[in-house]
Amino acid sequence: MKKMLMKCVVLTGVVFFGMVTAHAGEIAIDGKVTLDEEKLREVVRQVIKENPQLIMDTLNEYMAEQKKKSEEQQFEASFKTRIEDIPVDANSPVKGKKDAPITLIEYTDFQCPYCERGSKTVEAVLKKYPEQVKVIFKNNPLDFHKEAKDAAKAALAANKQGKFWEYHDLLFENASKLNEEMFVKFAKDLKLDMDQFNKDRNSDAISDQIELEKMDAAERKLTGTPVFIANGVVIRGAKTLDYFVRVIDRLLAEKAEAAPKAAPASKAEEPGNSKKSEKAEAAPKAAPASKAEEPGNSKKKE
Numbered sequence: 690m691k692k693m694l695m696k697c698v699v700l701t702g703v704v705f706f707g708m709v710t711a712h713a714g715e716i717a718i719d720g721k722v723t724l725d726e727e728k729l730r731e732v733v734r735q736v737i738k739e740n741p742q743l744i745m746d747t748l749n750e751y752m753a754e755q756k757k758k759s760e761e762q763q764f765e766a767s768f769k770t771r772i773e774d775i776p777v778d779a780n781s782p783v784k785g786k787k788d789a790p791i792t793l794i795e796y797t798d799f800q801c802p803y804c805e806r807g808s809k810t811v812e813a814v815l816k817k818y819p820e821q822v823k824v825i826f827k828n829n830p831l832d833f834h835k836e837a838k839d840a841a842k843a844a845l846a847a848n849k850q851g852k853f854w855e856y857h858d859l860l861f862e863n864a865s866k867l868n869e870e871m872f873v874k875f876a877k878d879l880k881l882d883m884d885q886f887n888k889d890r891n892s893d894a895i896s897d898q899i900e901l902e903k904m905d906a907a908e909r910k911l912t913g914t915p916v917f918i919a920n921g922v923v924i925r926g927a928k929t930l931d932y933f934v935r936v937i938d939r940l941l942a943e944k945a946e947a948a949p950k951a952a953p954a955s956k957a958e959e960p961g962n963s964k965k966s967e968k969a970e971a972a973p974k975a976a977p978a979s980k981a982e983e984p985g986n987s988k989k990k991e
Contacts, residue, residue, distance in 0.1 A: 763925070764935065771921030772909055777825055778898055780845070782853040785815055785823030790944055791920055791937055794825045796906050798914040799841060800834035805861045806927040807915035813930045818937060826857070827902045829914055836867040839890075841899050843872040846890035852879045 737744055775794055795811060797804040811824055828845075830837030840860050847856035859875045860867065876886045889895060906916070917924040917933075920940050924933065 760932070764932070767922045767924065767936075768939070770923075772918055772923060773921055775909075775918060776905060778901070780848070780894075780898060782826040782845075782848050782857075783823060784826075784854060786820055787823065789818075789821055789823040791818070791822045791940055792825060793822055794827060794918040796827045796829040796902070796911055796914060796916045798828075798830050798834055798837045799844070799857075799860045800837040800864055800867060801831065801914045802864065803927040804915045805864050807917070808857070808861050810927065810930050810933060811917075814933050814937070817930075817934065821941060822937065826853070827906070828899045829903055829906045829911070829916070830899065831914060838899060839869070839872065840867050842890040842895050843876070843886075845895045845898065846886050847876065847879065847881060849889045850881050850885065852881060855879055 777794070793811070793814065795807070797807065814822055815824065828838075828841040830841050844853055844856050844860060847853050856875055856879060859878070863871060872890075873883075876883060906912075911918075911923070913925065915927060917928075919933075919936050922936055922940065924936060
């Protein structure tokens with residue numbers, strides 16, 4: 690009870706502090722107490738000084754509530770403003786089941802710490818939905834990350850030899866110390882054909898692919914990294930696994946609801962009746978009885 694009371698005092702003090710800042714002069718409370726601006730400032734300072742932990746707890750709770758509210762608004766808005774027809778290059782690395790109902794397109798930067806975190810979340814998503822989700826990787830190296838574009842070129846060169854995801858993991862594991870020496874080392878560690886690797890990473894084809902992916906992200910206002918698009922639903926930033934699960938489950942539910950429902954089988958077509966009907970059709974029909982054999986004539990014959 691005391692803690693709750695103190696929270697109220699703190700919040701009231703903050704509110705009054707803001708009011709005083711906006712409206713200089715004296716403030717009357719219940720018509721009894723009058724405090725000028727400086728006096729009220731002093732009161733608020735004293736409350737804060739005497740209750741630092743309470744202030745921090747209150748602010749943290751407020752920030753958490755605001756973050757949750759903002760995330761919920763973002764979640765709902767992402768389903769209303771979906772992005773359609775995102776071009777996918779045939780050379781883009783893909784991971785997951787080919788005919789998975791959910792396609793998760795990932796725009797990333799190999800020197801971005803949030804992208805590293807996002808890549809781990811993607812792995813968790815694929816582990817949770819091995820049949821329902823596939824990932825398509827796209828590059829969006831930011832200009833202020835000086836090694837990001839060269840890292841993207843090296844990764845796509847590794848992709849030419851079927852080692853993209855292994856190279857991808859090595860880049861993120863060493864994101865803070867990427868350089869030319871590391872790019873060569875990773876290729877050798879993965880036993881790539883070095884002549885082919887160097888030729889590919891310096892090719893116009895790979896350079897053009899990266900530039901086209903950057904342009905596509907910019908045109909769609911997919912600024913910053915990482916950005917994910919799940920069947921058109923945009924997920925910005927390194928969201929938690931729980932957030933991805935909410936998005937994917939809702940998309941799967943939409944697909945299930947949209948799927949045409951099979952018409953109920955008629956009684957004759959029900960599984961339990963199929964054999965009976967087959968037997969009935971196959972059984973030979975009895976010849977009609979002669980007049981002497983009719984039930985009503987049996988005594989006459991005798």
